[in-house]
Amino acid sequence: MTTLEKAKKGEVAVRGLSKSFALKGQPLAVLRDLNLNIRAGESLAIVGPSGCGKTTLLRVLAGLEAPDSGEVLIDGAKVGGVGRERAIIFQEPRLLPWLNVLRNVGFGLEMRGLPRDRAEAHARRYIRLVGLAEFEEAYPRQLSGGMAQRVGIARALTVQPEILLLDEPLGALDAMTKLTMQEELARIWREEQVTLILVTHDLEEAIFLADRVLVLPKEKGAVPRLINVELPRPRDRNDTVFVAMRRQLMAEFGLH
Secondary structure, eight states, X not given: OOTTOOOSOOOEEEEEEEEEEEETTEEEEEEEEEEEXXXXXXXXXXXXXXXXXXXXXXXXXXXXXXXXXXXXXXTTEEOOSOOXXXXXEOSSOOOOTTSOHHHHHHHHHHHTTOOHHHHHHHHHHHHHHTTOXXXXXXXXXXXXXXXXXXXXXXXXXXXXXXXXXXXXXXXXXXXXXXXXXXXXXXXXXXXXXXXXXXXXXXXXXXXXXXXXXXXXXXXXXXXXXXXXXXXXXXXXXXXXXXXXXXXHHHHHTTOO
């Protein structure tokens, strides 16, 4: 198997995970004894009110934060930091302004030692995948917000991760662009067959993209809930079951 071939892996297990931060000299627990299994190739959305630990959980899964107790296993191996099998996409695409689209997308491969010509040849596949083949030579300042986020997605996929972690990647986009990008994420997930773990405040986005939704509560001692999204794909936002599930999720947070 070459370094650019992707194994069909990406199973995640969370065991007894707890994480707290110091606030005014006192520990503030944001995750408490969390247990979770995520299947390889699954799409999981994480929702909850601000401060419930959504982004903290994602950062622990990415290896950017260490838990206070418990562990994360990927394909049976304990996570001890960042790893090549994972890629993370933030709300801001964080592109390098002095590089064009092609160089930005291939940058991760170059950092791994792949010659530039090979990195760029490989990057072109993912630039086409996100619909930006005509913008290879454009610079970040010349891109719209949605286009820049597509570049960020292509850059993450170019290193062929087993697990794609997304921290509110569409939160800063306007409403129409956001809907388009949700469609694109659903298509890319289907074509690439990666495990997708998405943090979002948008309950409709969670239903549209996820196989299951993890609801993290803010109340101390409350138990997280997993909700199955048993809807066919592609999903119709106007379908009565879709609308009913949106109401169910809203009710989880006391919304109507």
